[in-house]
Amino acid sequence: MKVTVVGAGAVGASCAEYIAIKNFASEVVLVDIKEGYAEGKAMDLMQTASLNGFDTKITGTTGDYSKTAGSDIAVITSGIPRKPGMTREELIGINAGIVKTVSSSLIEHSPNVTLIVVSNPMDTMTYLVHKTTDLPKNKIIGMGGALDSARFKYRLAEAMEAPISDIDGMVIGGHSDKGMVPLTSHATRNSIRVSEFLSAERLDQVAADTKVGGATLTGLLGTSAWYAPGAAVSALVQAIACDQKKMFPCSTYLEGEYGLNDICIGVPVLLGKNGIEKIVDVPLSDAEKAKMQESAEGVTKTNGLLELS
Numbered sequence: 237m238k239v240t241v242v243g244a245g246a247v248g249a250s251c252a253e254y255i256a257i258k259n260f261a262s263e264v265v266l267v268d269i270k271e272g273y274a275e276g277k278a279m280d281l282m283q284t285a286s287l288n289g290f291d292t293k294i295t296g297t298t299g300d301y302s303k304t305a306g307s308d309i310a311v312i313t314s315g316i317p318r319k320p321g322m323t324r325e326e327l328i329g330i331n332a333g334i335v336k337t338v339s340s341s342l343i344e345h346s347p348n349v350t351l352i353v354v355s356n357p358m359d360t361m362t363y364l365v366h367k368t369t370d371l372p373k374n375k376i377i378g379m380g381g382a383l384d385s386a387r388f389k390y391r392l393a394e395a396m397e398a399p400i401s402d403i404d405g406m407v408i409g410g411h412s413d414k415g416m417v418p419l420t421s422h423a424t425r426n427s428i429r430v431s432e433f434l435s436a437e438r439l440d441q442v443a444a445d446t447k448v449g450g451a452t453l454t455g456l457l458g459t460s461a462w463y464a465p466g467a468a469v470s471a472l473v474q475a476i477a478c479d480q481k482k483m484f485p486c487s488t489y490l491e492g493e494y495g496l497n498d499i500c501i502g503v504p505v506l507l508g509k510n511g512i513e514k515i516v517d518v519p520l521s522d523a524e525k526a527k528m529q530e531s532a533e534g535v536t537k538t539n540g541l542l543e544l545s
C-alpha cells in the first residue's frame with residue numbers, strides 16, 4: 237500500500253504522521269513545491285519511527301512525481317490555507333490551478349490511484365478534479381465531512397459533559413461555514429437521541445459552533461487547523477487501504493442522490509478498496525432537506541467561479 241501526500245505543510249505532514257503511526261501503509265511519499273521541504277518533513281517523521289513503533293517508510297520529494305508512481309491512494313493538500321476572517325471560498329483562485337496541475341501529475345504516474353481532495357474550497361476542488369480528469373467518480377473523494385463530524389461530536393460531548401466515545405453524529409452538506417448541515421436529529425449518546433439530554437436551544441448552539449469550527453481555530457491559530465484535518469484524512473485512507481467499508485460523509489459527485497445533480501457535496505458514503513463503494517441514502521427531515529438544498533446552491537455558486545474550459 238503506497239500513499240502519496242501532496243503538500244508537506246501543516247495538514248499534509250499531520251496526515252502522513254497519522255498514517256504512519258497507524259502502521260497500515262508500506263510507504264508514504266510526501267511531495268511539496270518548496271525545495272527540500274518534503275524531504276525534511278519525511279526525514280523528521282522517519283526519526284519518530286523507532287519512538288512511535290511504525291515501519292511505514294516515509295520519503296519526500298520536491299516535485300518529482302516519478303517518485304509517486306504506483307500509488308494506490310493520493311491525498312491533495314497542496315495550496316494556501318485561509319487566514320483569520322477569510323472564507324474557504326476566497327482561496328479558489330490560487331488553489332484551483334494547483335489542484336488541477338497536481339491531480340494530472342498524480343494520475344500520469346498512478347493511473348489507478350484513488351484521490352482524496354483536501355485543499356479548499358474542498359467541494360469545488362473535488363468537482364474540478366471530477367471535471368478535468370478521467371478518474372471514475374468512486375475514485376474522487378473530498379474530505380470535509382469526516383472532520384466536521386468529529387468537530388460536531390466534540391461539541392456534543394462538551395455540551396453533555398460526556399466522553400466523546402459515547403457520541404455518534406454526522407455532518408453532511410458543503411464544507412463551508414454556512415453550508416454544513418449537522419444532522420442533529422440523528423445524533424445519539426449510546427443510541428439515545430441527543431435531544432433527550434440537551435434543549436433545542438443548546439442543540440442549535442452546538443450546531444452553530446460546529447459550523448464555525450474551522451473559523452474558530454483559524455482565529456486562534458492564525459492559520460487553519462491541522463491535527464483534526466490530518467486525523468480525518470488518515471481515517472479515510474485507512475478505510476480504503478484496509479477495505480473497511482466504513483461510513484463517512486465525503487464529498488462525492490451526485491447524479492440525483494439527495495435530489496442533487498452535477499455537484500460534489502458531502503453525503504454519507506461507504507469507503508472500501510474501491511474508494512466510494514456506495515452512497516448511503518439517509519432520511520432527512522424537511523428542515524434538513526431545505527438546509528441541504530441551500531448548501532448545494534452555495535457550492536454550485538462557487539463551482540461557477542471555476543474556469544473549466
Ligand SMILES: NC(=O)c1ccc[n+]([C@@H]2O[C@H](COP(=O)([O-])OP(=O)(O)OC[C@H]3O[C@@H](n4cnc5c(N)ncnc54)[C@H](O)[C@@H]3O)[C@@H](O)[C@H]2O)c1
Pocket residue numbers: 242243244245246247248267268269270273313314315316317318327331334338353354355356358379380383411459460461462465
Ligand atoms: N478539507 C478540509 O477539511 C481542510 C482542513 C484543513 C485545511 N484544508 C485546506 O488544506 C490546504 C492546506 O492547508 P495547510 O494548513 O496544510 O497549508 P500549508 O501552507 O501549511 O501547506 C500547504 C503546502 O502546499 C505546498 N504547495 C503549494 N503549491 C504546491 C504545488 N503546486 N505542489 C506541491 N505542493 C504545493 C506549499 O509549499 C505548502 O507546504 C488549504 O487549502 C486548507 O484550506 C482543508
